[in-house]
Amino acid sequence: MIDRxxxxxxxxxxxxxxxxRRRRLGNGTRLGGGPGASLEFHDHRPYLPGDDLRHLxxxxxxxxxxxxxxxYRIETAPRVEVLLDASSSLGIDPRKNTxxxxxxxxxxxxxxxxxxxxxxxxxxxxxxxxxxxxxxxxLDTLTPTGAAGFEALPGPALMPGAQRILIGDGLNxxxxxxxxxxxxxxxxxxxxxxxxxxxxxxxxxCGPVILADVEGGEQEVVRDRTLVTAYRERLxxxxxxxxxxxxxxxxxxxxxxxxxxxxxxxxxxxxAGLVHP
Numbered sequence: 001m002i003d004r005x006x007x008x009x010x011x012x013x014x015x016x017x018x019x020x021r022r023r024r025l026g027n028g029t030r031l032g033g034g035p036g037a038s039l040e041f042h043d044h045r046p047y048l049p050g051d052d053l054r055h056l057x058x059x060x061x062x063x064x065x066x067x068x069x070x071x072y073r074i075e076t077a078p079r080v081e082v083l084l085d086a087s088s089s090l091g092i093d094p095r096k097n098t099x100x101x102x103x104x105x106x107x108x109x110x111x112x113x114x115x116x117x118x119x120x121x122x123x124x125x126x127x128x129x130x131x132x133x134x135x136x137x138x139l140d141t142l143t144p145t146g147a148a149g150f151e152a153l154p155g156p157a158l159m160p161g162a163q164r165i166l167i168g169d170g171l172n173x174x175x176x177x178x179x180x181x182x183x184x185x186x187x188x189x190x191x192x193x194x195x196x197x198x199x200x201x202x203x204x205x206c207g208p209v210i211l212a213d214v215e216g217g218e219q220e221v222v223r224d225r226t227l228v229t230a231y232r233e234r235l236x237x238x239x240x241x242x243x244x245x246x247x248x249x250x251x252x253x254x255x256x257x258x259x260x261x262x263x264x265x266x267x268x269x270x271x272a273g274l275v276h277p
Contacts, residue, residue: 003098004136007109011110011113017251017274018116044057052069055069056070078114080111081121081158083122084104085149086142087123087124087125087149087168091144093258097144099195099261100193103269107165108135123152124145127152129156149168150168151173151174155183158186161187163250164187165191166192169195176244184246189249191251192253193274194242196255205225252272
């Protein structure tokens with residue numbers, strides 16, 4: 001179960017670092033640098049035939065006999081898209097699923113608190129759109145399933161220019177570069193909040209075992225030092241691919257351990273610059 005109290009407490013102390021350079025234009029709560037139709041004065045420009053007379057600055061006309069139009073600063077509503085990989089590997093440890101859902105809920109609350117338009121997508125064997133209303137209840141009952149996750153097709157209907165935040169273990173077979181190329185296409189920023197168990201981060205040698213891959217079947221192996229070393233090397237290469245694909249695209253990859261819980265995840269996001277006090 002999600003710790004609602006902890007999520008709400010962090011939501012009251014943090015802000016989301018929205019990508020200001022690529023905000024989509026429209027009605028919103030933030031002010032941009034160009035002229036538009038909000039209520040904050042920007043500058044004047046000379047009147048041209050056909051202009052709306054309602055924007056004439058009558059005060060200037062009375063003082064100087066010049067026909068000038070008042071222009072206002074445009075408001076912008078940043079768009080944030082939070083994508084959760086809820087394939088079966090997220091359910092191997094209840095803490096993994098819980099922490100991922102807590103991170104999603106926190107980011108959704110921060111986005112809405114910042115006046116952003118927030119879209120939430122959850123991937124199992126297919127993509128589903130989660131609405132903000134009733135989000136906590138849906139996450140409480142979310143059962144990770146399937147093997148596709150972020151690699152499920154067809155992909156979600158993502159908006160160009162959005163700040164895109166992926167949440168999952170990042171252990172997809174296709175690797176980070178291919179996934180970022182697809183899910184990060186036309187994004188203002190794209191980053192990954194990676195949720196792993198301590199065992200996934202650093203397994204120990206323990207002799208003969210049956211490894212049950214929740215997304216690929218069972219295999220009997222000897223989990224000795226050689227196997228563990230090979231796993232660590234493959235994991236390092238896999239994570240390096242994610243780092244390279246996300247480089248310069250935003251906050252990058254934020255590594256979070258279930259052992260450290262939501263507090264550790266918040267610390268990782270703050271260090272990367274995704275959230276701030």
